[in-house]
Amino acid sequence: MPELPEVETVCRGMDKALRGRTIAEVHTHREGLRAPFPAKLAEKLAGKQIIHCRRRAKYIVAELDNGQNLVIHLGMSGQIFLMAPGHIYKQRKHDHLIMKFDDGSQLAFNDARRFGIVLLLDKSELETHPSFRDLGPEPLERSFTGKKLAQLLAGKKTDMKAALMDQRVVAGLGNIYVSEALFLAGISPKRKAGTIKGGEADALVSAVKKVLNAAIKAGGSTLKDYRQADGELGYFQHRFAVYDREGKPCPGCTCDVKKTRGITRIVQGGRSSFYCPRKQA
């Protein structure tokens, strides 16, 4: 379940390992994932140099020296394995795309559930492609303020859970960090989105930035030795306040959890939300 912090961590690892590298060979082991791989992907990538790797929403964007961009979305279960030069590559189950580089580095895109996607886009398409066109603001940018969020939520009848999951409102949040941010801001996932404004909007934006930055920091510390061994990127240990903690006390809890039953799980739009009904109004 890679969300913004996990994708950011993967991008940083890829950038460090692959910036300036030239793609030597590409192999695909099936037709595609959620969508077919771009036609003649291996041919189109061979010989191109990677200028840098960056993130937009939950997409990894590797800019190539011909103006094209290799775009990877990890979906639900996608993982990137980076292997240092000299590492003997052993194919794992669900390794769907392999890239080899001029210095002997290798990258494997592994995705058990195949919800991931691979695109090859021109620079201009990073604005116009359906996957990018409607994306909302990056939550960690300065321009993402309480005022901005309140504008985006104005008039919305959906609940806050759905609103923050909507990539058109803000880009990069998923099920985990929506629960975490709403808890930190003291806002119920059931609140109608259009009612969030002023101080609450400010608090929510601060909470979003705080949970994302903390998670990125946690991910960064796991990156240290990523080029050793198999170089798995994308998942790291991170302690959550409410996510997947049904029935447990929330941080700073003073309740009698036996009576209050602690953190509550509800289903919204077919997805679990975790929250504290006593702290989140």
Add this chain to the structure above:
DNA sequence: AGTGTCGCCTGAATGC
């Protein structure tokens, strides 16, 4: 246009 629901896919966890 905005909102809500479904299905894609596999593996881990759970139930009988």
Add this chain to the structure above:
DNA sequence: TGCATTCAGGCGACAC
């Protein structure tokens, strides 16, 4: 032990 069922969820497709 083994088989079946449930659940996880990003996101596009679709219905209303």
